[in-house]
Amino acid sequence: MNKPAIPNSFRTGPDEQGMFGIFGGRFVAETLMPLILDLERHWNEVKDDPDFKAELTDLSTHYAGRPSKLYFAEGLTRHLREVSSTKGLGGGAKVYFKREDLNHTGSHKINNCLGQILLAKRMGKKRIIAETGAGQHGVASATVAARFGFPCVVYMGATDVARQSPNVFRMKLLGAEVRPVTAGHGTLKDAMNEALRDWVTNVEDTYYLIGTAAGPHPYPELVRDFQSVIGTEARAQILEQEGRLPDTIIAAVGGGSNAIGLFHPFLDDRSVKIIGIEAGGRGLDGIEHCASMSAGAPGVLHGNRTYLLQNADGQIMDGHSISAGLDYPGVGPEHSWLRDSGRVDYVPILDDEALEAFQLTTRVEGIIPALESAHAIAHAIKIVPAMDKDQIVIVNLSGRGDKDVHTVANMLGMEI
Amino acid sequence: MTTRIDRRMAKLKAEGRPALVTYFMSGDPDYGTALSIMKALPKAGADIIEMGMPFSDPMADGPAIQAAGLRALKGGQTLVKTLKMASEFRAADNETPIVLMGYYNPIYIHGVDRFLRDALASGIDGLIVVDLPPEMDEELCIPALKAGINFIRLATPTTDDKRLPKVLQNTSGFVYYVSMTGITGSALADTGKVAAAVTRIKGHTDLPVCVGFGVKTAEQARIIGASADGVVVGTAIVNAVANVLGPKGEKTADPAEAVATLVSGLSQGVRAARLAAAE
Numbered sequence: 001m002n003k004p005a006i007p008n009s010f011r012t013g014p015d016e017q018g019m020f021g022i023f024g025g026r027f028v029a030e031t032l033m034p035l036i037l038d039l040e041r042h043w044n045e046v047k048d049d050p051d052f053k054a055e056l057t058d059l060s061t062h063y064a065g066r067p068s069k070l071y072f073a074e075g076l077t078r079h080l081r082e083v084s085s086t087k088g089l090g091g092g093a094k095v096y097f098k099r100e101d102l103n104h105t106g107s108h109k110i111n112n113c114l115g116q117i118l119l120a121k122r123m124g125k126k127r128i129i130a131e132t133g134a135g136q137h138g139v140a141s142a143t144v145a146a147r148f149g150f151p152c153v154v155y156m157g158a159t160d161v162a163r164q165s166p167n168v169f170r171m172k173l174l175g176a177e178v179r180p181v182t183a184g185h186g187t188l189k190d191a192m193n194e195a196l197r198d199w200v201t202n203v204e205d206t207y208y209l210i211g212t213a214a215g216p217h218p219y220p221e222l223v224r225d226f227q228s229v230i231g232t233e234a235r236a237q238i239l240e241q242e243g244r245l246p247d248t249i250i251a252a253v254g255g256g257s258n259a260i261g262l263f264h265p266f267l268d269d270r271s272v273k274i275i276g277i278e279a280g281g282r283g284l285d286g287i288e289h290c291a292s293m294s295a296g297a298p299g300v301l302h303g304n305r306t307y308l309l310q311n312a313d314g315q316i317m318d319g320h321s322i323s324a325g326l327d328y329p330g331v332g333p334e335h336s337w338l339r340d341s342g343r344v345d346y347v348p349i350l351d352d353e354a355l356e357a358f359q360l361t362t363r364v365e366g367i368i369p370a371l372e373s374a375h376a377i378a379h380a381i382k383i384v385p386a387m388d389k390d391q392i393v394i395v396n397l398s399g400r401g402d403k404d405v406h407t408v409a410n411m412l413g414m415e416i
Numbered sequence: 417m418t419t420r421i422d423r424r425m426a427k428l429k430a431e432g433r434p435a436l437v438t439y440f441m442s443g444d445p446d447y448g449t450a451l452s453i454m455k456a457l458p459k460a461g462a463d464i465i466e467m468g469m470p471f472s473d474p475m476a477d478g479p480a481i482q483a484a485g486l487r488a489l490k491g492g493q494t495l496v497k498t499l500k501m502a503s504e505f506r507a508a509d510n511e512t513p514i515v516l517m518g519y520y521n522p523i524y525i526h527g528v529d530r531f532l533r534d535a536l537a538s539g540i541d542g543l544i545v546v547d548l549p550p551e552m553d554e555e556l557c558i559p560a561l562k563a564g565i566n567f568i569r570l571a572t573p574t575t576d577d578k579r580l581p582k583v584l585q586n587t588s589g590f591v592y593y594v595s596m597t598g599i600t601g602s603a604l605a606d607t608g609k610v611a612a613a614v615t616r617i618k619g620h621t622d623l624p625v626c627v628g629f630g631v632k633t634a635e636q637a638r639i640i641g642a643s644a645d646g647v648v649v650g651t652a653i654v655n656a657v658a659n660v661l662g663p664k665g666e667k668t669a670d671p672a673e674a675v676a677t678l679v680s681g682l683s684q685g686v687r688a689a690r691l692a693a694a695e
Contacts, residue, residue, distance in 0.1 A: 017551065027520060027547040029476045031572040031597050034579060183482065189473065196475045201598035203574055300521045300547065301473060313494040314525030315472040 010267035010343050013334060018217020020337035026216040028303045031200045040218045042123050047225065052122075056115055056226075063147070064110045066229065069099045070237035070394070075364035076377075077384075084385035093247065093387035095380055097367070097397040098234045098262065107370065107399030108230060108258045109140035109211060115226035117144040120207035127202065128152040130209045131195040133160055133188035133254065134325035134372065135167025136399055137211030142176035150207075152176040155194040158186035160324045167403050185318040188254075188328040192302050212255025213332035216303030220332050227261025234394055235265050242392055248273040248383070251396035252375040253346065254290070254326035256335045258398035267343060276335060277375045279321035280348030288320040291348040292331050293339045306333040322351035322407065323371035325399075353378040355411055358401060370399035371407065420513040420541045421566050421589040424463055425624045425645065434641035436686045437626050438679055439466040439517065439650030441484035442501050443493025444657055445665055450488070452672040453657065454505050458512045460676040461683025464646070465505075466544065468654075469498050469518030476546045478601030484654040487665065495522045495531075499538040506539030515542040515568060515589070520556065528556055532563040542566035542589045550582050557586050570594050571617055573605075580620045590624040590646060591617055595631075601651035604630030611643035634685030641689030649682055 013020040026036060046052040060066040073095040081092030100108040120128060128150045132138030138154040145152035154171055158180040161168050171178050184190040192215075199208045213223040238246055249266055251259035253276040266272045281289030289295065292307040299308040301316055309317040309329035321327040338344040349357075354371055357378035362368050369377060373396065380395050387393070401408075409416045428435050438457050443450050457465050470485035470493050477485070502514055516535065523531045523545065535543075543560055550557075550569070557567045566589030574597060575583050584591065593613060596605040614625050627640050628648025637647045656678045660669040 026549060026551050028549060029546050029572075030549050030570045030583065031476075031574050031594065033549045033551065034574045034576065184472075193473050193475050197478075197599050200476060201602070203597045297525075300519075300524055302475070303547070305524075308521075310521070310525065312525070313496075314522035315489060316521070 006341065010338065010341065011264060013337065014217060014221055018221070020334045021340065022298065023306050023333035023336040024217055024220060024304050026303060027300045027305065028216045029200060031203060035203055036216050038123070042119060043218050043222050046119060046122060052118060056118055059114050060111070060229065064104045064114060065102065067233045068102050070234055070241060071097045071099050073097050073365055076361065079360070079364045080381065080384045081389070087385060089385060091386060091388050093384045093389065093391035093393045095384060096238065096246070096392065096394045098230060098394055100230060100258065100396060100398045101367070101369065101373070101400035105136070105140045105143050106402070107136040107140065108227060108261060109137045110143065111229055111261065112211065112223050112226040112257060113137070113140040113144040113209060115222070116209045117148050117150070120150070120209070121148060123207065125207035126150070126205040128207055128209050129155070129195050129198050130211060131155045131188065131191040132211060133157070133191070133327055134323065134370070135160065135164040135171065135403060136325060136370070138176070138178070139167050139170050139174070141209050141211070142171040142174035145176060146174045153198065154178050155181055155191040155198070157188060157191045158182045160187055160191070163407055164324055164403055165406065187318065187324070189316065189318065196302070212257040213260045213334060214255045214302060214304060214306065214330060220304065220334055223257050224260045224264055224334060227257050228264045230258065230261035230396065231263060231265035234262060238392065238394060245269055245272055246392040246394045247387070248275060249394045250275045250277060250376045250379055252277045252326060252372045252398060253331060253335060254279070254328050254372060255330070256332035258396050260332060260334055262396045263344060274344045275379060276344055276346040277379050278346055278348045279323060279326035279375060280350040281320040281322070282351060284348055287317055289348065290319040290321045290326055290328060292329055293336065293346040294348050296329070298336065301330055304333045306330050306336045307339070322354060322411065323375065325370070325372040326375065347379065349375040349378045355408065357381055358404070358408060367397070368401035369397055370401045371404045373398045374401070419564070419566055419589065420511065421464065421515070424513050425590060428463060432690050434644055434686050434689050435463040435626065435646035436461055436637070436679070436683050437464040437466060437628070437646050437648040438462040438653055439468055439648065440653050440675065441468040441470060441481065441488050442498040443470055443488030443491050444484045444654070445487045445661060445671070446491040447493065447497060447501065449667070449671050451501050451504060453675050454501065455508070456672040456676040457679060458509060460679035462512070462679055464513045464515060466515045466517045466648070466650070467498060467502060469495060469516055469522060471519040471522060474519060476599055478599040478651065480601045480651045480654050480658065483658065495526050499534050502540055503538040513541040514539060515544055516540055517544040518546070520545050520547050523556065528559055532559060532565060535565060536563060540565060542568050544568045544570065544592060546570070550585065553586055561586060561588065568592055573597055573613065577616070580617065584621045584623070587623060590626050591621060592648065593617060593625055593627045593644070595627055595629045598629070600629060602630055604632070604636055607639050610640060614643045634681045637682045637685030638689045641686045647686055652678060
């Protein structure tokens with residue numbers, strides 16, 4: 001694989017074919033191709049349309065509660081400075097959390113869902129389908145479907161239905177139909193297959209509300225653009241609160257929508273180090289992880305070329321993560337391109353490390369983070385003590401962790 | 417350059433009947449059984465063989481073909497073994513066209529150039545790759561055509577007249593008309609609409625048009641075959657294999673015989689097609 005040349009800007013992709021270098025594209029069945037072209041045409045119409053933007057901004061403000069706060073995590077910062085002192089380093093950067101957990105529905109997923117539901121409405125679609133892993137996107141989809149009066153079907157792996165039962169109940173309360181998928185390991189990959197099968201069957205009236213910055217073009221672009229509000233706000237907020245850009249920004253990467261949303265507005269700020277955190281599961285030696293960029297290879301799945309966990313025959317592996325939202329054997333194509341171009345570093349965090357970060361954040365900050373976000377915090381915990389006190393780190397706190405308390409209790413051997 | 421597919425289609429046209437195109441899953445339930453099924457197909461009246469290449473995530477397939485692919489993968493099937501099976505078949509039959517059907521990733525991982533060399537050497541005549549629309553022609557379609565392998569494209573009810581020329585542009589061998597929107601194995605669409613769609617496609621191309629998705633019985637094959645140049649049967653064949661497997665995958669009867677019985681019946685259907693149409 002050739003290394004792409006360093007571009008003048010990292011923010012210009014994808015090209016007209018939906019490619020980020022060799023990644024991305026439109027690898028879908030012919031039945032879906034006209035739909036994807038239609039979606040692209042509508043997306044191109046609305047993306048610079050002031051009326052569309054105004055409607056989205058109004059909803060983001062009054063319905064979702066944006067802008068989300070950029071919070072100086074004083075408790076965690078103090079804790080990590082103590083760790084630094086104990087090690088004789090005397091450092092410890094300031095840690096900020098971008099509080100996407102404070103959004104309506106409890107995660108960043110609402111940003112994308114509001115954008116796409118307005119698009120679906122403009123396209124005259126009558127029915128919404130979505131896939132979900134942790135259930136955060138399912139809840140956000142069911143929420144916007146309820147708000148705009150669409151029937152909604154959410155595909156969710158049977159394993160995830162079991163481990164994310166509070167979110168399943170929320171979706172049902174919101175009027176969505178949750179269809180458990182038993183194929184494979186019953187996780188996000190299988191849910192996405194089933195959603196695509198639904199779409200290929202119900203082409204006339206159905207809008208597929210993809211939850212992450214992956215899938216066939218134009219999804220990776222449009223999901224990124226709807227999520228970029230995270231980074232755009234964070235950049236302005238840190239300039240206002242600290243008078244300068246951060247040294248490092250960190251976000252967890254499953255499909256990668258919260259990460260690309262934070263990263264994209266910073267990509268051309270070359271002084272800012274950008275780190276994406278993959279789910280290291282039980283370690284990268286075996287197959288029980290979801291670190292597609294650390295341990296996978298480029299391949300084609302779910303409409304795009306990207307890094308995938310796969311065997312030598314090109315069969316996709318199931319992977320494992322404690323966090324349902326990171327339990328996906330692929331990643332959005334723009335991340336694959338950012339990895340190969342060297343602009344973003346992608347590193348794994350193990351289940352146990354995420355679990356520790358989850359508990360620490362809860363204790364020292366009074367914030368229960370989603371297990372996905374706990375992966376990003378875990379990496380901050382690793383690197384912050386060795387940084388200087390005048391350095392700044394922003395971690396994307398992509399969602400709240402209430403949905404994960406059963407999983408965590410189970411892991412800690414407690415019954416609730 | 418003519419291929420086995422071109423020659424077979426020309427011969428059937430001269431006979432005045434449509435082709436029976438049969439899909440089976442290579443490696444289902446195991447290599448040896450699948451090879452015996454493949455060998456039984458032409459004897460039972462199949463004119464063209466579609467060899468399914470199993471894939472872990474077959475997004476356009478229904479439960480029957482998903483399950484068949486998983487059985488094959490569990491039985492140790494790989495792309496390399498699928499090509500080996502084709503060459504074993506080819507050693508005894510140099511006439512029946514073989515079309516590989518599946519998804520792109522295993523081919524991409526094998527390496528496109530290497531795959532095309534190996535496929536040619538194994539006696540493969542055509543490719544149907546579900547997740548490579550014309551927008552991605554540079555990936556495999558163009559290299560395959562240069563190598564002398566037919567690239568057979570799916571046209572669907574969503575492929576309108578404006579898009580058809582793009583879909584047909586680099587198609588060769590035949591056009592595979594998918595009779596409905598949906599996954600494999602669903603119920604057959606309105607046959608009147610199918611006939612109209614075949615006529616519409618024929619207005620854009622001289623290539624033979626074969627129709628699939630939903631054909632399960634000899635009677636359906638006869639009706640579809642009255643307007644189409646070929647009738648594709650897949651899920652029914654895969655089900656014939658599944659029906660003689662016990663709960664633990666053990667064979668309760670000979671899968672090759674079960675498939676042969678089904679295909680013989682279907683073959684009667686396509687052979688009656690034009691007689692019926694002429695009435």
